[in-house]
Amino acid sequence: GNRLQASEASQPTDTVVTEMPDGTAVINTTSLAKDVEGYAGAVPLSITVRDGIIEEVKALPNEETPSFFNEAFAALAPQWKGKTVTDAIALNVDAYSGATFSSEAVIINVQRGLRYYNEKYAAAEEQETADAATKSNPASDPAWWAAIAVALAAAVLPFCIRGKWYRPVQLAANVAVLGFWTGTFISYTVLGSIVANSFSLAMLPVWLLVAIAFIMPLAGKGNRYCAWACPLGSLQQLAGMMPLPGKVRISLRVQKILATVRRIVWGVLVLLVLSGIFTDWMNYEIFTAFMPSVCSTVVTCLAAVFVVLSFVIDRPFCRTLCPVGELIDLTNRTE
Structure with a gap:
C-alpha cells in the first residue's frame, strides 16, 4: 500500500x-x-x-x-x-x-x-x-419575499393586465428573481425534496410554483407555470423575442413530432428512476444553471446551447426535452 x-x-x-x-x-x-x-x-x-x-x-x-x-x-x-x-x-x-x-x-x-x-x-x-435565525424565520430574508412576490405575480397578474407590455416584464422578473437571485424553480430534484421532507416556511416560494403548475389547471387555467413562471422557460421566451433574422418557424406537424420526442424522453427517464438503473440524470437538469457557483460545466454548457438556440427557435428545451414540462402537461391531461 x-x-x-x-x-x-x-x-x-x-x-x-x-x-x-x-x-x-x-x-x-x-x-x-x-x-x-x-x-x-x-x-x-x-x-x-x-x-x-x-x-x-x-x-x-x-x-x-x-x-x-x-x-x-x-x-x-x-x-x-x-x-x-x-x-x-x-x-x-x-x-x-x-x-x-x-x-x-x-x-x-x-x-x-x-x-x-x-x-x-x-x-x-x-x-x-x-444566519440560523434567518433560516428559522425566512420572513427576515428579502430574497424570500421577492420570490413569493414574483410567483404570486405570475399566478395572478396575467389575468388582470391585458397589455402586451406586461409579459416581458414578468418573464424578466422570473429570470432575475426566481432564477439567478433565489434559485427557485421546479425540477425533479426539488420535487423529490419537498415530497421527502415536511413543509417548511422557507420552501413556500417553491410550493407556490407547485400550486401554479399542478393546482391552477384544476380551475381550468391551463399550464400557467411553463408559460408564466418557469425561469428557464422565461429566459428562452425573452431570447425568442429579440428581433433577429433567421427565425425558424415550426409547423404544426413538427410541433407534434417534438411533443412525441419529449414524451419518449420523459418515459425513458422515469423508467431509469423507477428501475434504479440511473437516477443521476437529475443532477444534470439544466435549471441549476441559474446557480453558476455550484453548477457543473456540463450543465452550464447545455443551458447555454439551448438559450442560444432560443434566439431563432421557439423554446427548444421546453419543446423537446424538458421532463418537468412533460410531467405538468401529463398531469393536466389527466385532470
Whole structure:
C-alpha cells in the first residue's frame, strides 16, 4: 500500500460540487483525486453532505475487480456515514485487508473530497450558522419575499393586465428573481425534496410554483407555470423575442413530432428512476444553471446551447426535452 501517497499535490480543476435547493451538497472526486489509483485505476466517489453531515459515500464507475472492490468499499463507506465533515476528515480509517490498493484509494478520495468541500464552503457554512435565525424565520430574508412576490405575480397578474407590455416584464422578473437571485424553480430534484421532507416556511416560494403548475389547471387555467413562471422557460421566451433574422418557424406537424420526442424522453427517464438503473440524470437538469457557483460545466454548457438556440427557435428545451414540462402537461391531461 505504499505506492499511494495522500499528498495534496493535485489541485482540483473541474471538480463538480452540486448544491441542491434543500442544502444538500454532492461532491464528485473525479478531478480531485485523478492521480490516485487503486489496483486497476482511479476510484472516483460521490459524497453527499447535508447540514454538515455525511449522508452517503457512493462509488462511481471504476476499473477495479468488482468482488474485491465491493467487499472493501462495503467495509469502509459506513465508517464515514453520519459523521460531520470535520470529524470525518480527522477520522483515521485503516485500509481493508485483501484490497489494500483499492481501499487506500477510497480513503484518499474521501479525504480530498471532504477537505476540498470544507475549504471551499467553510466560510459559507459559518455564515449559515450565523444566519440560523434567518433560516428559522425566512420572513427576515428579502430574497424570500421577492420570490413569493414574483410567483404570486405570475399566478395572478396575467389575468388582470391585458397589455402586451406586461409579459416581458414578468418573464424578466422570473429570470432575475426566481432564477439567478433565489434559485427557485421546479425540477425533479426539488420535487423529490419537498415530497421527502415536511413543509417548511422557507420552501413556500417553491410550493407556490407547485400550486401554479399542478393546482391552477384544476380551475381550468391551463399550464400557467411553463408559460408564466418557469425561469428557464422565461429566459428562452425573452431570447425568442429579440428581433433577429433567421427565425425558424415550426409547423404544426413538427410541433407534434417534438411533443412525441419529449414524451419518449420523459418515459425513458422515469423508467431509469423507477428501475434504479440511473437516477443521476437529475443532477444534470439544466435549471441549476441559474446557480453558476455550484453548477457543473456540463450543465452550464447545455443551458447555454439551448438559450442560444432560443434566439431563432421557439423554446427548444421546453419543446423537446424538458421532463418537468412533460410531467405538468401529463398531469393536466389527466385532470
